[in-house]
Amino acid sequence: MWLQRKKSTNRVPSFPPNFSCSSFKDIQKLFPSESNPPHSSKPSIFHRVRLAKSILRAWAPRPAALPPPELNDKASQSEIPTISLPGTENRIVVFYTSLRVVRSTFDDCKDVLSILRGFRVSIDERDLAMDSKFMDELQDTLKWKSISLPRVFIGGRYIGGGDEIRKLHEAGELKKYVEALPPVVNGVCDSCGGFRFVLCEECSGSHKIFCEKGGFRSCTACNENGLIRCPSCR
Template identity: 50%
Template structure:
């Protein structure tokens, strides 16, 4: 996680502070603050900003699989479908499955104090925005231009290791989150898995930065 944080810190510092609470039982529209209010936000995305990390060509999609709020779930599905339509590889990070993704998004968009809606998309280290921005870019034909050079992937591809879930039960504790330490003669929290007893799939998450 530290690797991605280091890469995106400069980009995150230019954004208005937002915080991501543990509960996603809400939906709040995210409004982008352009560096130049007189220009469309997608024009500013193409600016050569020396403070922005651009060597990583991946698309990173922060999303949630929770269906507590219908609009949030529909927005996540819509953005996922749009990106798949361009047949590009998407590093999808479900914040409801791994709290590390939630903390990561907090650090990228900035600080605590205000919520941020899901989904959120990053491309080459730049924050593209949420569902509204992605739809707008797609409708005017600018999204395809921004995705040029992104590694391709068959949208029908399903990982044989996790079935597309991107996580598998921890092999050390079998998902129980506890292991027996012989030296101490007691059970301890497994330090290999997340709060749900899961680890990232080594097949489809091998390119992750942490």
């Protein structure tokens, strides 16, 4: 009546002779807590690479920042070739622009002119917006590919731009460059009103001259704006 119970075919796995089973007291060694990973005390490879790079950057020699040539001592100035503008040894020459296209450039030009006008010496203000030939003259003098404005020459010697003029003025050194120049005797020019330019008499400021044979042609006596340098204050 009763079915005979089949013998179980499951066998107890056999273990190698060198196998040892840990007891429950070793459970903490087998399963350490997640809060203390086995390699938490050692930095990762990425951390060590970043640390090595930071150490190398700290040890690397840094180039010393050189002050502008105008602020160096006399020994350093003798080694730097000076840039001169012939024919302007008795006045200040400022290359600037009166256009407001670039606000920062316009503000720099305005600040430099305001500083230099306070010394009451002769200033040759060369506005590139009035005559494009001033840019060609400035590039031929400085030999630079790109030139920002303003650019200042004092006593025929190149001094720098807006940053250099402000630094020299704040340090009280700009007065030493200007004090050797003759002071202004006359006020505003009666011919040009201080603009340094007058209308061309050949074309009356139109920059065009009519010729019976060829019709209208460009005037060669003035610039592209029909202006010429004022002969009274040039």
